[in-house]
Amino acid sequence: METSGSRPTPDEAAAALLDAGSARDQLSHRLTLPSWFHTSIGLAVVVQTATLAVGVADQSSAGIGLAVAGLVPFVLVAVVQLVRFRRLNGVWVGGLASRVVFGSDAAASTVHFLAMGAAIWAAFEERWWLVGLCAVAGGVGYAFCGVRWMRSYRGDPAAHSRGESVLLLVALIVPLFAGAVLLLVGAR
Amino acid sequence: MAELDRHLLAPARLKLTTMLTAVSEVEFAVLRDGLGVSDSVLSKHVATLADAGYVRSRKGTHEGRRTTWVALSPTGRKVLRNHVAALREIIDGVD
Numbered sequence: 173m174e175t176s177g178s179r180p181t182p183d184e185a186a187a188a189l190l191d192a193g194s195a196r197d198q199l200s201h202r203l204t205l206p207s208w209f210h211t212s213i214g215l216a217v218v219v220q221t222a223t224l225a226v227g228v229a230d231q232s233s234a235g236i237g238l239a240v241a242g243l244v245p246f247v248l249v250a251v252v253q254l255v256r257f258r259r260l261n262g263v264w265v266g267g268l269a270s271r272v273v274f275g276s277d278a279a280a281s282t283v284h285f286l287a288m289g290a291a292i293w294a295a296f297e298e299r300w301w302l303v304g305l306c307a308v309a310g311g312v313g314y315a316f317c318g319v320r321w322m323r324s325y326r327g328d329p330a331a332h333s334r335g336e337s338v339l340l341l342v343a344l345i346v347p348l349f350a351g352a353v354l355l356l357v358g359a360r
Numbered sequence: 361m362a363e364l365d366r367h368l369l370a371p372a373r374l375k376l377t378t379m380l381t382a383v384s385e386v387e388f389a390v391l392r393d394g395l396g397v398s399d400s401v402l403s404k405h406v407a408t409l410a411d412a413g414y415v416r417s418r419k420g421t422h423e424g425r426r427t428t429w430v431a432l433s434p435t436g437r438k439v440l441r442n443h444v445a446a447l448r449e450i451i452d453g454v455d
Contacts, residue, residue: 179364185447188371192378199394200382262387262422264429329382 200329203263205322206256213273214315216249217284221291222307229295250274266335267325272318276336279320283313362445367412372397373405377414377440380432388428406430414439 180188223242227235250273258264271277275284287310294302325332368374372395379394380386392402406428409415414436420429432440 178369179450180369180447182451182453185450188374189444189447189451191371192375195375195394196378196382199379199386199390259423262390263383264385265382266384330378333382333384335384 196329199263200326200333203261203265206253206260209253209257210315210318212249212253213318214311216246216311217275217287217314218307218311220246221284221287221310222303224288225291225295225303225307228292229298265325265333267321267332268335270335271332272321275314275317276340277317277321280314280317283317284310286310287313362442362449364446365439365443367409367414368440368443370405372401373409374440374443376402376405377409377432377436378444380415380430381437381440383431385429385431387422388430389422391430409436412436 220242224239227237227239227242229235230238254269254273257268271280275281287306291303291306291310294300294306321332368377375395376391379391388399388402388406392399395402397405406415406417410417414433415430416433417428417430420427422429
């Protein structure tokens with residue numbers, strides 16, 4: 173860090189901070205989400221939760237295949253919406269990608285895991301209406317957490333703009349991927 | 361006591377680095393429009409801050425055209441935090 177001897181006056185310092193903060197807030201408020209952003213992510217979570225529950229309860233290779241296939245629409249929706257967001261705004265916001273889309277936000281992941289757990293239990297009990305209900309609740313909760321994050325981001329963009337480190341995401345994704353592969357191999 | 365950084369004394373550079381805290385990476389034109397400066401002025405500021413290690417810039421594409429993407433580095437984030445703290449001390453009348 174290079175320090176300087178020329179100190180601004182208190183008025184100059186206040187004006188500089190106000191101006192900089194205002195520019196940052198304008199940028200964050202100008203960002204717009206692509207159409208159907210939260211809805212599409214919520215729907216993808218509904219499909220993923222329902223297929224996971226039905227697939228796991230089926231306890232066959234076809235069932236495990238269905239559970240893994242349920243991830244495909246989720247990944248597709250996530251990638252498409254993130255590309256659209258970047259193209260629309262000319263910015264990348266790591267916090268949006270990791271917390272809203274990939275659900276690393278504590279509330280979103282809790283809702284998602286609870287919904288998946290309840291849906292799997294309901295599928296083993298063959299209460300298919302309850303599987304659907306849990307999947308829809310999971311999707312709505314997930315999308316709602318995204319809306320809430322967006323509100324927090326606009327209130328304090330500097331505190332929310334950064335996503336999880338690549339290392340943490342890899343640490344989360346690798347065991348999930350390995351688990352899916354083991355399930356597929358074990359079911360054959 | 362926090363210290364002022366000479367690179368961030370220019371209001372445009374303080375504004376630029378503060379804007380970068382709201383995003384992980386931003387396209388050159390978005391930054392230029394937000395700052396209300398010309399391409400050449402922004403290029404100079406980005407080059408100065410990149411030389412100091414406060415920002416990272418990379419060539420990329422946006423809407424099919426070649427452009428530059430700019431991001432705040434961890435060093436830049438730390439220096440900005442110190443600089444803002446020093447400005448707040450000045451405002452509060454701390455010597």
